[in-house]
Amino acid sequence: MTTQTHPVDHELIQAATDIARTRCRGDNHTMAAAGRAQDGRIITAVNAYHFTGGPCAELVLIGTAAAQGAYELKTIVAVGDNDRGVVPPCGRCRQALLDYFPSLDVIVGAGDRLRAVPIRDLLPESYVWADHQLDTE
Helix, strand or coil: CCCCCECCCHHHHHHHHHHHHHHCCCCCCCEEEEEEECCCCEEEEECCCCCCCCCCHHHHHHHHHHHCCCCCEEEEEEEECCCCEECCCCHHHHHHHHHHCCCCEEEECCHHHCEEEEHHHHCCCCCCCCHHHCCCC
């Protein structure tokens, strides 16, 4: 399978990096995420670590976006604290992001290997739980 790539949204990466540097403190908040809404707004969030599991930054971003009236995201990126850079979403987040935003691009990679790829490419042969996910082609 050849992965399709799209232009990298460097402003989005910078927004997530800024949040990771200024808001991720201690063990409870170690990841930041930024998403680009369809209207161009950038929405940010941090994870909420807890021994019971807690939501990742990408999952918190889904709720934060909805609370701000952004129900469709175009692109998302997660960045780790302590200057860890871009971190790809875990399996649970990949599935949730696909379920909420089937046409979402996700920024992955590092340095000159940064790329924006469709969420479907990160989770091939995924479980389909909702009719809106089915291809009509």
